[in-house]
Amino acid sequence: MGMTMSQKILAAHAGLGSVEAGQLIEARVDLVLGNDITAPVAIKEFEKAGLKSVFDKRRIALVMDHFTPNKDIKAAEQCRNVREFAKKHGIIHFYDVGEMGIEHVLLPEQGLVAPGELVIGADSHTCTYGALGAFSTGVGSTDMAAAMATGRCWFKVPSAIRFTLLGKPGKWVGGKDVILHIIGMIGVDGALYRSMEFAGEGLKHLSIDDRLAMANMAIEAGAKNGIFPVDAAVLSYVKARVDRDFTVYEPDPDCSYEKEYVIDMSGLKPTVAFPHLPENTRTVDEAGGIAIDQVVIGSCTNGRLEDLRIAASILKGRKVAKGVRLIVIPATQKIYLDALREGLLEIFVEAGGAVSTPTCGPCLGGHMGILANGERAVATTNRNFVGRMGHTGSEVYLAGPAVAAASAIAGRIAHPDEVIGGK
Amino acid sequence: MKAQGKAYKYGDNVDTDVIIPARYLNTTDPAELAKHCMEDIDPSFAPGVKAGDVIVAGRNFGSGSSREHAPISIKALGVSCVIAESFARIFYRNAINIGLPIMECEDAAKAIRAGDAVAVDFDTGEIADLTTGEKFTMHPFPPFIQQIIRAGGLLNHIANKL
Numbered sequence: 001m002g003m004t005m006s007q008k009i010l011a012a013h014a015g016l017g018s019v020e021a022g023q024l025i026e027a028r029v030d031l032v033l034g035n036d037i038t039a040p041v042a043i044k045e046f047e048k049a050g051l052k053s054v055f056d057k058r059r060i061a062l063v064m065d066h067f068t069p070n071k072d073i074k075a076a077e078q079c080r081n082v083r084e085f086a087k088k089h090g091i092i093h094f095y096d097v098g099e100m101g102i103e104h105v106l107l108p109e110q111g112l113v114a115p116g117e118l119v120i121g122a123d124s125h126t127c128t129y130g131a132l133g134a135f136s137t138g139v140g141s142t143d144m145a146a147a148m149a150t151g152r153c154w155f156k157v158p159s160a161i162r163f164t165l166l167g168k169p170g171k172w173v174g175g176k177d178v179i180l181h182i183i184g185m186i187g188v189d190g191a192l193y194r195s196m197e198f199a200g201e202g203l204k205h206l207s208i209d210d211r212l213a214m215a216n217m218a219i220e221a222g223a224k225n226g227i228f229p230v231d232a233a234v235l236s237y238v239k240a241r242v243d244r245d246f247t248v249y250e251p252d253p254d255c256s257y258e259k260e261y262v263i264d265m266s267g268l269k270p271t272v273a274f275p276h277l278p279e280n281t282r283t284v285d286e287a288g289g290i291a292i293d294q295v296v297i298g299s300c301t302n303g304r305l306e307d308l309r310i311a312a313s314i315l316k317g318r319k320v321a322k323g324v325r326l327i328v329i330p331a332t333q334k335i336y337l338d339a340l341r342e343g344l345l346e347i348f349v350e351a352g353g354a355v356s357t358p359t360c361g362p363c364l365g366g367h368m369g370i371l372a373n374g375e376r377a378v379a380t381t382n383r384n385f386v387g388r389m390g391h392t393g394s395e396v397y398l399a400g401p402a403v404a405a406a407s408a409i410a411g412r413i414a415h416p417d418e419v420i421g422g423k
Numbered sequence: 424m425k426a427q428g429k430a431y432k433y434g435d436n437v438d439t440d441v442i443i444p445a446r447y448l449n450t451t452d453p454a455e456l457a458k459h460c461m462e463d464i465d466p467s468f469a470p471g472v473k474a475g476d477v478i479v480a481g482r483n484f485g486s487g488s489s490r491e492h493a494p495i496s497i498k499a500l501g502v503s504c505v506i507a508e509s510f511a512r513i514f515y516r517n518a519i520n521i522g523l524p525i526m527e528c529e530d531a532a533k534a535i536r537a538g539d540a541v542a543v544d545f546d547t548g549e550i551a552d553l554t555t556g557e558k559f560t561m562h563p564f565p566p567f568i569q570q571i572i573r574a575g576g577l578l579n580h581i582a583n584k585l
């Protein structure tokens with residue numbers, strides 16, 4: 001029987017002609033990622049186990065993004081540990097304040113991921129790179145420590161669910177709305193242990209930034225990875241950034257999917273996930289104009305240039321509602337600079353927003369916009385668990401950048417058309 | 424290997440943000456992390472739990488972030504086993520990799536009540552609810568995972584091979 005796209009990449013990296021769902025394999029990895037929260041645990045384990053050297057100093061990426069610029073003394077100590085480890089082992093891709101960005105935005109941007117590669121990261125949103133046709137998945141710190149030493153990792157070969165996307169999404173519907181719709185449909189464990197493989201002629205209407213946002217949230221459906229076919233858009237994105245050889249894999253025509261869904265994107269509406277699970281989705285029209293205290297536009301889901309452009313197109317010449325705090329966080333230094341040059345940052349500041357240096361910050365309740373008891377935020381992030389952005393009595397509503405910007409102006413969850421006027 | 428203790432029961436989708444909130448992730452010290460384990464959904468858990476006690480939960484236990492701090496904090500409290508209907512996949516790997524015993528057993532996870540006395544036998548995969556007298560058997564781990572468990576975690580397993 002044929003293999004899925006994910007299975008083909010795993011088989012190639014395990015040195016096997018074929019693999020099947022459920023099989024346990026050990027495979028070579030192309031890149032191992034860690035951040036300022038997970039790498040310190042991995043480094044401690046690495047040293048405790050008496051491991052002496054890393055398998056390849058060019059194939060490890062360490063990104064200081066969660067609590068940086070260091071939010072407190074403990075965070076500073078953790079970053080120092082990682083910095084010293086990076087120095088000792090000569091890690092090439094170590095990203096610190098001033099050159100860093102949120103890891104899952106930074107790695108594709110810097111050309112560290114190419115189609116057909118196998119990437120593991122001690123961060124659950126490592127699944128993001130599936131947008132480029134790579135097999136990438138989140139692991140834990142111990143996996144990271146082991147892979148830093150050996151360049152290998154164990155996997156259980158996943159079965160897959162196929163999502164065939166048709167039609168062209170409407171004006172205010174982006175990749176975030178599509179993936180929220182899917183999670184609402186299948187639930188937060190709807191793809192548990194499985195690959196989400198995307199297909200269909202509708203893909204051509206989704207930009208790379210849209211696809212990165214979608215693959216990013218595969219984990220929110222419990223998936224092991226999310227993966228997109230490598231089309232012309234992916235090739236031109238990758239060729240501008242990567243100068244090594246890579247392999248493009250396609251699913252075998254006779255491979256089997258556990259389930260198949262067909263989604264007509266032209267019928268989708270801007271979507272919001274209500275507290276406290278990403279599966280609690282409603283369209284903005286059904287959201288009932290919930291009053292809000294804060295809006296966060298950023299994160300590894302929607303902190304890319306296109307997201308900032310969409311938000312700026314709505315905020316331009318308008319003001320954030322009194323009593324609402326708008327925090328905008330470009331996800332990398334490059335995006336920050338591009339947004340600065342395009343005048344987007346000026347639009348945010350003039351609208352009454354606060355613009356931050358790249359950081360995960362409020363997305364995980366770290367810093368830069370923590371919520372008090374009873375406060376509500378609309379965020380372009382990916383999780384709205386209890387206490388995710390601050391007090392356990394606070395609430396996070398997940399949305400795309402268009403709805404987030406419109407809500408900042410309206411002071412309540414709002415459809416972009418409501419604040420722009422006219423349909 | 425056997426263990427016995429009291430059951431702490433939780434529902435579906437217990438995520439890693441509630442197992443150990445991100446605000447405490449500025450440390451890697453297991454004892455420090457243990458103090459805050461589950462505090463956002465059950466503040467009485469960390470102060471009350473005793474060595475040997477078990478966590479019993481519904482579907483998708485440990486969903487969300489990859490933070491190993493979550494199983495570390497549970498293990499540091501002396502919890503002998505987590506029994507759930509299903510586990511989120513990164514939590515599943517992390518637990519095995521650090522040597523926190525977990526058991527995927529839908530029947531046991533549904534039947535065991537909060538406060539019941541529970542005995543688990545890791546060699547036979549048998550779970551007994553001593554309060555009600557019911558017995559359950561979990562699906563055995565694949566041999567490869569048994570090897571990791573026997574080695575005392577992934578790093579010992581690879582250190583043995585390097």
Ligand code: SF4
Binds near residue numbers: 066102104123381382
């Ligand atoms: S932006 Fe949020 S979800 Fe993404 S890596 Fe940072 S903390 Fe995790």
